[in-house]
Amino acid sequence: MEERKIKERDFHNKIRVVTDDSGVAETRWSEELESTIKNNPLWVNMKYYSIERESRDFVLDFFRKHTKDKVVLDYCAGNGEDGVLIASGYALKVYGIDISDVSISNCRILAEKKGVSAKTEYKVGDAENTGYDNDTFDVITEYGALHHLDQDSAFRELARILKKDGKVICNEALAHNLLIHAYRKLTPHLRTEWEVEHIMKKKDILKALNYFNDVEIHLFHLSTLLSVPFRNTFIFRPMLSMLEKLDKLLLKIPVLKWQAWQAVFILSNPKKETSV
């Protein structure tokens, strides 16, 4: 295995959080999780995820609309929250792949706990060379993983294993905002070197057009980041709601919109001839 992939595997094996007595791991932000892991220096950045509501609602709405009776892949599954959530809905079957064996073990434990083991199938593997057959998946979900990969190899592989009428939904942090990016550079222990150098820019997302005919991009979270320090106080929810409205305006302005923290993009109509 390449050196960078060994580093990814070892880093993620180290940071996976186990939060309850049955060994179930969760990594989506909640007040309870934040207080559980507050002394773990590898998770100090989790607080920022408290303001993800808008992008999360968008993704959850996509899952509701597009995964019924479908074969789904949780690509770089992490602890498996999204795949297990989809399997708990109306999907036919959910597969998951991750290079970290600790993650895959956590996925299986979570699936068992939520009663969806029979509908899920996880494997340890490399997302750039998954071993799945061509045209296998109706939907592929990816959250925060493309910047851990060689993005051309990942897009090529996604286009190969996606069915011709399938869709990939990606949720990625962006590298354009200098303040946010400076924070990443100042906290190198929270991520691998490869990761920080490959956080996506507009041009990286647009590379997907070499492998998919359609790329639909939505940008989220700018002024809402100001509410992070208030997340455990009574003003958080009203403040977040107000700033979400402001973001809707700000993120329409061409010179500002790529300053957003996150992008959700949907890839469809794969170019099969360039993916083999």
Ligand SMILES: C[S@@+](CC[C@H](N)C(=O)[O-])C[C@H]1O[C@@H](n2cnc3c(N)ncnc32)[C@H](O)[C@@H]1O
């Ligand atoms: C930031 S985490 C995101 C995990 C998950 N998608 C989530 O929503 O929490 C990135 C994941 O990518 C996985 N990863 C990194 N490189 C990989 C590779 N080459 N193949 C498969 N998984 C990889 C890591 O082990 C980690 O679980």
